[in-house]
Amino acid sequence: MSLDVFVWSKQEELKSLRLDRPSISALKARALSAPPARDLIQSLKGRSYLPIIAEVKRTSPSAGSLRKGLDVAQWVRSYGRGGAAAISVLTDRRFFGGSLEDLQRARAAVDLPILRKDFILHPLQLYESRAAGADAVLLIAAALEPNRLRDLYLEAQDLGMTPLVEIHDERELEVVLSLDPPILGINNRDLTTLKVSLETSARLRPLIPKEVMVVGESGIRNARDAAFLVEAGVDALLIGTALMRSRDPAETLRSLGAVRRQPWSG
Secondary structure, eight states, X not given: OOHHHHHHHHHHHHHXXXXXXXXXXXXXXXXXXXXXXXXXXXXXXXXXXXXXXXXXXXXXXXXXXXXXTOOHHHHHXXXXXXXXXXXXXXXXXXXXXXXXXXHHHHHHHOSSOEEEESOOOSHHHHHHHHHHTOSEEEEEGGGSOHHHHHHHHHHHHHTTOEEEEEEOSHHHHHHXXXXXXXXXXXXXXXXXXXXXXXXXXXXXXXXXXXXXXXXXXXXXXXXXXXXXXXXXXXXXXXXXXXXXXXXXXXXXXXXXXXXXXXXXXX
16 A cells, blocks of 8 residues: 555545546535634643643554544544644544544644644545544645645635645755745655654754744654654654554653753744
8 A cells, every 4th residue: 555546546536536526616605714723832732741632533554443433523522631732633434434423523623733644645635624623634745746835825724724734755845945935744654665663753853943843743643752852852752553552642641742841032
């Protein structure tokens, strides 16, 4: 399984969405009339502990089923009790078992910013995201040509959402820095091979201006991994599998958040 497969599958999904003109008009109207987006960056800034975006995902190609019979609302409320700074919801259905309904349930259950994590390839998905209540969207640099990435980045901002652009190497970083982003993500997972190395964040963080908030993603299993990324200069973490497998996600979040006590000051 690789990024090419994920992107192909999403392109097939999009064909039917693009053809349904009446639904597109209604979707845009819902997006433009949605309640104001919650501010992801402000929620991550200035905390006295390591800010964590806690993820909801039902399954994954690499880890299999993570939480059968998941009650999304109950689960994200436990994240809130544990001090999560924001919630990420994986909405891809085919490979991750998610949905926009999961995102809507999460947003209704907590007052934290909600990040839609999916393979966003087309502006219609941004309208879909905002209409469903997303406050931020993940954009994967490896999945998008530079011009398309820029267009989606600016469109997300126009809709009031925070675009969190994810990179994995120096070439992608160069493209993303041209957008002058206040925040970006480093994915420690190579989406072409699915191999994970925390050294990816350690290698790339010194190449990013200090004023840019950096979110470390993938491969964070415990406090030791979190401490390694903090030492590498990462400002916040996005954690999914370790939390979904936890018997007590609130307590797991508290232990991970205690890794650092100094607020981000970029």
